[in-house]
Amino acid sequence: MNPFAPAQIQNPNYYSTAFQYDGKSAETRNLKPGEVSTGTTIMAIPFANGVVLGADSRVSTGTYVANRVSDKVAQLHDHIWCCRSGSAADTQALTDYVRHYLSQLAIETGRVPTVKCAAHLMRRLCYENKDNLMAGVIVGGWDPVEKGSVYNIPLGGTCLKMPFAIGGSGSTYIYGLVDAEFREGMGEEEAKSLVKKAISHAMARDGSSGGIIRTVVVKETGNEREYIPGNELPYGP
């Protein structure tokens, strides 16, 4: 099956979205029985020499927490990472595909792949398979061309380069906070502290986000992971 093949819209009723009350919550309606959702808060902020990516750690099936310490920040290449939200199965598969294609590309071109390239690979997969996927991804990393950059790829497969990106169900609660506190040209420490603060606030209000915060700081020199336990969050649950 060629994942890059153009989308075929099979179901003519795809666009009919009359509200149906079926007893399911909004977050579980599109999941298949037993499917697991990441219902999440993810965030990434670029700074001068790199990027900070952060995510919570709750994976839920309905209202049960299937994994309270999951790792939603995945590595796509040496200096390119992505934050995953939506269906855990879909985002894991997407991550695997993009890793595979990126590593091939690096060998074929003999160069470090750019974050833009990784983001657009992810976009192609998300867009061409939009009917079958529920995945919102933030791709961020360092490359020699753009230095630190962040791309937001929400449901449907739009790809937009952004000065900062937030995603997942918990992000709705922190638009105000991040809009108020974000400044262009922040340094590494400031960006990291804003990521931790904003994700804590989202975890405090979103039932589908929680647990611990994982952050990755990506720079030319390497990647630095950090783990903030659930009882040491900047803002309590």
Added chain:
Amino acid sequence: MSLSLAPGASARATSSATAATERTRRPIVTGTSVLAIKYAGGVMMTADTLCSYGTMAKYKDARRLQSINPKTLIGGGGEYSDFQAITELLKRNALEDKCTADSLYDEDSSEECAREVWNYLRAVMYNRRNKMNPLWNDVIVAGFSARGEPFLGFVDKIGTTYEDNIVATGFGSYLALPILREKYREDMTEGEARALLEDCMRVLFYRDCRALNKIQIAKVTKEDGVLISEPYEIETDWSSASFVAPKGALDGDGGW
């Protein structure tokens, strides 16, 4: 459409055909589990102080444990407005009983015991269920029976009732009941009972998306009647080594 302040306006059955399908509403603001066990001195109950608005943790200081009279404590999960209506109804009954008592000095005989409150609540819930307009709650009634024995009873939104030494609602019935059954003994001291309940609330905070780590504990004893604590935070543990080690790196399986 006209609005009415009359009590039970939402409970009054309407005769139009379209209203029939709308009467069973879905819960909007909801509380999650309530747990309760009997112990050596009486009965102990616990619940967290969160009311969720769908997926949002909107009200973090909601009081889901209420005292009805010195012998009776109730705790409710489900739609919070219905729980407030139940609390109001039961408290109004208790007040009427107190004011119309035969004697001002003999309080014991004018107070409903927990078993009576439980039975009355069963009738209320079942009656609403028959009108296809339930009060969307699972309620635990705790206290002492007329004979002076500790009492613990459960009533749900369709009027099902049972009594036991250990009861739990919501997620607690899946995750906490097994733990409570394992550790329960008839002669538990107050400290042991409280530690057991706190452990269960900790597990619920880890595993229930709609739970909070701020809880209230309440007890009913013969000497002191109903005592409900102020909300306090329980401790949580995130320090296991396998939690810290992430798998998202290139040399990992990329899992989770």
